Amino acid sequence: MLAAVLSLGVMSVVFGLLLGFAAVRFKVEGDPLVDKIDAILPQTQCGQCGYPGCRPYATAIASGAADINQCPPGGEAGILALADLLGRDPKPLNPENGQVKEKMVAAIDEPRCIGCTLCIQACPVDAILGAAKQMHTVIEQECTGCDLCVAPCPVDCISMVPIAQTIDSWRWPAPEKARIAGSYR
Amino acid sequence: MSANLYHDGVDILHGQRRLWSFHGGIHPPQHKHESTNLPVIRAKLPERLILPLHQHIGEPAEPIVQVGDKVLKGQMIGRAQEFLSAPVHASTSGTVVDIGDYAVPHPSGLNATCIVIEPDGEDRGLEHPRVGDYLQLAPSALRNLIRDAGIVGLGGAGFPSYIKLNPGKLDGIDTLILNGIECEPYITCDDMLMREYPREIIAGLRVMQHALQARVCVIAIEDNKPEAFRALHDAALHEAGIDVILCPTVYPQGGEKQLIRVITGKEVPANGLAIHIGIVCHNVATALAVHRAVQDGQPLVSRYVTVTGGGVSQPRNLDVAFGTPVRDLIIQCGGDPAAVKRLVMGGPMMGYALHSDAVPVIKTTNCIIAATEADIVPPRPVMPCIRCGACADACPVMLLPQQLYWYAHTNDLDKVQEYNLFDCIECGCCSYVCPSNIPLVQYYRYAKGAIWIKEREHEQADIARQRHEFRLDRLAREKAEREARRRLKKASLAKNQDNTPHTEEAVDND
Numbered sequence: 001m002l003a004a005v006l007s008l009g010v011m012s013v014v015f016g017l018l019l020g021f022a023a024v025r026f027k028v029e030g031d032p033l034v035d036k037i038d039a040i041l042p043q044t045q046c047g048q049c050g051y052p053g054c055r056p057y058a059t060a061i062a063s064g065a066a067d068i069n070q071c072p073p074g075g076e077a078g079i080l081a082l083a084d085l086l087g088r089d090p091k092p093l094n095p096e097n098g099q100v101k102e103k104m105v106a107a108i109d110e111p112r113c114i115g116c117t118l119c120i121q122a123c124p125v126d127a128i129l130g131a132a133k134q135m136h137t138v139i140e141q142e143c144t145g146c147d148l149c150v151a152p153c154p155v156d157c158i159s160m161v162p163i164a165q166t167i168d169s170w171r172w173p174a175p176e177k178a179r180i181a182g183s184y185r
Numbered sequence: 186m187s188a189n190l191y192h193d194g195v196d197i198l199h200g201q202r203r204l205w206s207f208h209g210g211i212h213p214p215q216h217k218h219e220s221t222n223l224p225v226i227r228a229k230l231p232e233r234l235i236l237p238l239h240q241h242i243g244e245p246a247e248p249i250v251q252v253g254d255k256v257l258k259g260q261m262i263g264r265a266q267e268f269l270s271a272p273v274h275a276s277t278s279g280t281v282v283d284i285g286d287y288a289v290p291h292p293s294g295l296n297a298t299c300i301v302i303e304p305d306g307e308d309r310g311l312e313h314p315r316v317g318d319y320l321q322l323a324p325s326a327l328r329n330l331i332r333d334a335g336i337v338g339l340g341g342a343g344f345p346s347y348i349k350l351n352p353g354k355l356d357g358i359d360t361l362i363l364n365g366i367e368c369e370p371y372i373t374c375d376d377m378l379m380r381e382y383p384r385e386i387i388a389g390l391r392v393m394q395h396a397l398q399a400r401v402c403v404i405a406i407e408d409n410k411p412e413a414f415r416a417l418h419d420a421a422l423h424e425a426g427i428d429v430i431l432c433p434t435v436y437p438q439g440g441e442k443q444l445i446r447v448i449t450g451k452e453v454p455a456n457g458l459a460i461h462i463g464i465v466c467h468n469v470a471t472a473l474a475v476h477r478a479v480q481d482g483q484p485l486v487s488r489y490v491t492v493t494g495g496g497v498s499q500p501r502n503l504d505v506a507f508g509t510p511v512r513d514l515i516i517q518c519g520g521d522p523a524a525v526k527r528l529v530m531g532g533p534m535m536g537y538a539l540h541s542d543a544v545p546v547i548k549t550t551n552c553i554i555a556a557t558e559a560d561i562v563p564p565r566p567v568m569p570c571i572r573c574g575a576c577a578d579a580c581p582v583m584l585l586p587q588q589l590y591w592y593a594h595t596n597d598l599d600k601v602q603e604y605n606l607f608d609c610i611e612c613g614c615c616s617y618v619c620p621s622n623i624p625l626v627q628y629y630r631y632a633k634g635a636i637w638i639k640e641r642e643h644e645q646a647d648i649a650r651q652r653h654e655f656r657l658d659r660l661a662r663e664k665a666e667r668e669a670r671r672r673l674k675k676a677s678l679a680k681n682q683d684n685t686p687h688t689e690e691a692v693d694n695d
């Protein structure tokens with residue numbers, strides 16, 4: 001028995017080292033175009049583009065498999081930036097991928113949480129803190145607002161709430177569009 | 186002395202000291218005499234004082250009292266949290282009745298944490314230790330005392346003063362400028378303060394000089410304030426090394442970089458600080474506050490505030506305890522809060538409209554304009570830019586406002602930065618002169634905010650990317666480990682079977 005535990009331990013260390021070595025040795029050099037596209041994407045990691053995260057979508061854009069108008073969180077600004085980078089014509093967001101929404105954050109109604117850890121497994125950025133049979137909490141700062149934790153919750157205790165504006169986060173809005181209509185151009 | 190001397194583009198000599206001109210500037214109607222006719226009196230204490238914990242640039246103070254506590258005037262109720270912060274003191278004696286969110290003076294109209302005090306009417310002060318001879322104090326001890334007195338720049342910016350009283354790496358600075366310019370229309374609180382407390386202001390200046398080890402001190406006053414000039418001039422007659430200077434009136438001469446240029450002829454480098462060229466500016470009211478802190482051990486609990494505009498029948502300056510709601514001041518100056526069309530905190534050029542008259546006076550409140558219909562220029566239609574260049578002529582920073590406008594308006598945030606958006610001091614000269622009524626400075630404020638938001642989003646996206654990648658790595662690692670364990674188990678299983686082919690139960694029990 002002891003021998004089995006020991007050999008398991010030794011093996012796991014060896015495999016760990018091997019894996020680590022393989023990661024370094026066979027590291028695929030990052031495609032600079034993919035990096036550039038990925039830098040524009042909002043990193044919400046929500047999957048609305050049809051890919052399992054921003055980087056896979058960036059890879060698909062770079063290879064020509066995906067169009068540039070599939071990311072709702074990036075909004076119009078994101079599409080414009082992609083069009084600019086790739087020298088293509090901007091186009092409106094593909095409605096099949098969703099709509100542009102205000103950024104929200106997830107909030108767990110803590111008294112109702114049953115500690116099932118399903119939301120933790122769904123969160124793409126590990127922004128939920130908790131353990132089995134213990135109350136879970138969203139780390140608001142790290143939450144990207146991707147929505148992915150909402151559906152798995154068996155007791156529906158997670159909701160997406162708007163980010164409260166504070167004096168520190170408030171910034172001057174643009175002057176009223178009505179007043180400037182036709183003022184330039 | 187003609188008002189537009191600088192505008193002839195000639196540098197002028199005043200007395201023995203040469204003055205330099207700065208580019209641009211405007212001469213808006215002054216509206217100052219309205220509020221200087223009546224003597225300054227103390228504003229009545231309100232039923233409740235609302236003291237925001239954030240009345241300065243930097244981190245908000247942290248409350249150190251609880252609801253129900255009895256406090257004395259001058260008692261610290263909010264402690265400075267970080268290096269860049271300032272404490273808050275009770276502005277009269279009474280009871281803390283709430284600590285919570287209230288409307289505060291801010292262009293957003295949002296709420297922030299405040300400590301609410303119900304005055305007991307006795308105005309009992311805390312006994313503060315007096316310093317005696319400040320020259321015996323080390324400059325750092327002097328700075329701590331000024332920090333603990335809650336003193337921030339009273340000219341409107343609210344930067345914690347003790348930081349600007351540190352010469353840093355220098356043994357001492359070259360020139361300490363006391364800013365008594367008060368160039369914005371309507372505002373007269375510094376004017377009245379200079380008329381009434383010239384000796385105390387000079388005493389405060391001496392304390393600042395000691396802290397900074399400044400070689401020369403200059404007090405600069407615009408020539409639309411002859412009484413204030415005379416008062417300080419006379420008070421400084423027998424003081425060595427203090428020049429009291431009268432400057433021709435032009436807006437925005439009170440801007441730090443503009444005033445430094447006028448007095449010393451030096452340019453503060455873009456992205457640089459005045460202290461880098463051996464110069465520090467403080468406001469006259471800040472000097473008085475420093476004097477009171479050092480001489481009388483009195484923390485900053487009140488200030489002069491100009492209450493003016495057509496909405497009040499007795500425009501004047503009041504000595505106001507911090508936390509007093511603006512509404513009380515309007516009533517005390519013979520105004521009807523309901524008849525006020527627009528309430529502005531600060532001047533008409535750089536101030537902002539308040540969303541409510543319930544907001545309190547804070548350390549940076551220099552002026553309240555209660556405007557009626559008659560005071561407000563009806564909004565004029567905005568027309569296309571005709572590229573007349575008037576804005577560029579007026580800009581004191583020598584920017585190209587029409588270019589900035591073009592890029593801010595089309596949301597080209599990279600380009601607008603290339604045109605030095607962040608050097609813009611938001612003085613509003615460009616908007617003031619624009620014949621097409623384009624709200625130029627609003628665009629610059631918007632663009633600055635939009636850039637800030639974009640940068641913050643970028644930072645957050647970088648963090649999210651990293652966290653996501655870490656997570657993917659972790660999942661891959663876990664998967665590989667599971668795989669490895671499985672293979673291992675399989676291997677040992679096979680081995681066991683080889684060695685002891687007849688003990689299947691033992692394997693099952695493993």
Ligand code: SF4
Nearest residue numbers: 044046047049054071
């Ligand atoms: S849709 Fe979601 S996952 Fe896809 S690129 Fe946009 S933010 Fe990333």
Ligand code: SF4
Nearest residue numbers: 570571573574576619
């Ligand atoms: S003053 Fe107004 S109209 Fe003239 S150039 Fe500037 S923005 Fe254009």
Ligand code: SF4
Nearest residue numbers: 580609610612613615
């Ligand atoms: S608001 Fe900015 S751009 Fe306009 S005149 Fe003042 S400094 Fe120049």
